[in-house]
Amino acid sequence: MMGSTLLRILVSLVLSLAIAARAYKHKSLNRSGAMMGFVVMAIHIAAGYRFGVLILVFFFTSSKLTKFGQEKKRTIDEDFKEGGQRNWIQVLANSAIATVLVVILVTITGGEDRCLDTKNSALITGLTGGVIGHYACCNGDTWSSEIGMLSKGQPRLITTFKPVKKGTNGAVTIEGLLAAAAAGFVIGLAYTLVGLLTTGCAGDVAWKQLLVVPIATAMGLCGSLIDSLLGATVQFSGYCSLRKKVVSKRAPSVTKISGMNILDNNGVNAASILLTTLLTSVACLYIF
Template identity: 70%
Template sequence: MEVPMFLLIQSVMALLLASVIAGAAFSRKSLNRSGALAGFLVMAIHFACSCRFGALLLVFFFTSSMLTKFGEEKKRSVDEDFKEGGQRNWTCRIQVLANSALASILAMIVAMNTGGQDRCLDTKDSTLLTGLIGGVIGHYACCNGDTWSSEIGMLSNAQPRLITTFKKVRKGTNGAVSLEGLVAAAAGGFVIGLAFVIVGWLTVSCPADVTRKELLVVPIATFAGLCGSLIDSILGATFQFSGYCSLRKKVTMRSSVYLFLNQLYIYISLILHFL
């Protein structure tokens, strides 16, 4: 079967762009070697499937990376897993990488049905495609909201509260939330929704009524960002261990079941995307 020329060009451009971005992230120590390789694969798939999907991944990666580096001195005193420059490796960011793998699968399913061309978010055209595209948007809204919440919430001057009991706890405790963190979660989702809409205006021509309806993505993504953070906080408060090391004067967290619960979080989030 002959591959359409535009799809071939798009795939080559995706590989080149992914190589440049992953290489730059590695050289700036935003990613280590294994993280850069994983990032290259995920970015190449996203851009080859849709410019919109690629844009969502980039917005998530760059904004979360910048926020990770913001307020490093304060975070170093709170986070036991803090790394200089906010470097993200395979071990400490396995949840993000696993989530990206699921988003990549959704993106490939969409591409198989669209031939790699961006489509309008129109239920009248295809309810299935709308649901799949909505799943990718919701996914990155949740990821970005959760990351923004963690990075901004850690810098809050107020003492956070445990989401299950509302009791004040130490900063860095799993399941702890703050007003600043919740606002940041919503803002993280908002940015994802806005990016999807703006890139859509540049890459695909939709009827006027469909273009207006696509604006609903912004408030929905905002809500998804907040929900993603809340779900992660509830799971962290319920299942993940948090203790305090008096020697290092930091909250410490080690749990043998948390990797499994991270995966559970992924599937719960995915289900919520389609509701």
């Protein structure tokens, strides 16, 4: 047991360092983002391979989608940066809650992967469900945003269904919503496949682990909808006549589209992640 734990810690350090360095080289993360990314990834992988695969699937798929169609996104996104270049605040906004949960879990389990089973441990089931929901939300929101910006469909504000310009906070498209569900599906599938190799679930408990896939799919969509609802109501969107873009800050040249200036994009992301994490945790307690 001690040997496998030490091996996992070593793997976590080497793999996280390699991924963070590569991400910095390819401009997926800036310097501060790469440093924070290394810490967060190392914690997840050291806590359990299932948790490690969740953050890695989220990171790699979101990074690829961020770079897809960059020329078009450059004309839409006010904060566009070549390659994405997420900083430490963005990394933390998309990983802080899950990092806290996996640290609690590894403290309880000693790094042993456990099945989702409330009869054995409701606490472990609830906390693990929260981690799954966290990354289903993160992946769903990212896929939805990145694919939605490239959609040929007309974005509509989620609160009024009024047609709005691309880049408006709280706007949704059919393609974006389907992408969110697909993103959640990928998270659930990755967790389940790795779990088959790392857990000793048996009987009905083993079969029930497959329910993670539809749960994560639903939470990918749900998390994206929550993010859009918050974006449309507590995050300001306006059209700048000078930059010819939708922006998130008031100015003399900006005409309001929607939302109050209460939270910025990182705040909206963190709030939607927290709500989806709690929702998934409760769902897992009832289902498993």
